Amino acid sequence: MEESKLSKLPGESYSRHIHARFWIVAEQGHGYLGIGRICLLENIERFGSINRAAKEMGMSYKKAWKLVEDLNTLGNEPLVMSEKGGKAGGGTRLTAMGQWYVNRFRQLEQRLSDFLQAESAAFDELL
C-alpha cells in the first residue's frame, strides 16, 4: 500500500497509531463490502437513483451499475431494487437486506474504531 493511500477516508477506522480497513466478505469467497461500496449504497438510498449516486461520488455510471450488480449477488437477496413507474415515477432504493448491511457495517466500524483506540494507547510509550 502506498503511503499516499493512507490518508483518512470518511468513515475509515482510525486511531492515533493504528490505521485499519475492513471488508465484509461473502461466504463463497467472491463479493465483498468495503467503505467505498457502503458509500455508494448510502448515496443510492439518499438520492433514490444509481446515476445520481454515481455523479455525487465522481464515479462513472458504468462502474456504479456494475458494482450494484455485484452487490446484488452478495447475499441471499438483492441489496438494491429498482421500481418502475407508479405515482412516484420509479426510482431505486435499498432493500431491507441492503439496509441491514449498511447498518451492520457502520456499527462494526464504530466498534473497531473503539477497539483500535484502546489498543493504540499501548503504543504511546514508544512512538
Place this chain on the structure above:
Amino acid sequence: MEESKLSKLPGESYSRHIHARFWIVAEQGHGYLGIGRICLLENIERFGSINRAAKEMGMSYKKAWKLVEDLNTLGNEPLVMSEKGGKAGGGTRLTAMGQWYVNRFRQLEQRLSDFLQAESAAFDELL
C-alpha cells in the same frame, strides 16, 4: 480494492465474514508498518541479511533497502542495524526497537483476529 487482492495473506487478520488489514502509523503521518514490512523485518532477523531476506520474498534488493531506509525513520531509533566485519563477518539484525515493533504488530494482529471472530458471529444469521 480488487477482489483478487482479497486472498488471505500470511498473518493477515481474518474471520469467517470479516477481513481486515491494519497499519501502525507514525505520529508524523509518514512511515507505516504493515504486514509486508513486518515480514521483511522477520526475514532480516532470520537470515541476518537484507539481501537474503529480499531474495526469500521475491523482492528486489533495491526495494528492500529502500524499505529498510524508510523503516529506520519510523521511530526515535533505527529498526534495523548493520554491523561491519568482526568475528561474525558482519551482518544485519533488528534493534530492540525493531523487535518491539514486530512483537507488538503480531500481538495486535492476534487480538484483532479474536475481535473480528467475535464480531463475525453476529453475521451468521443473515449471511
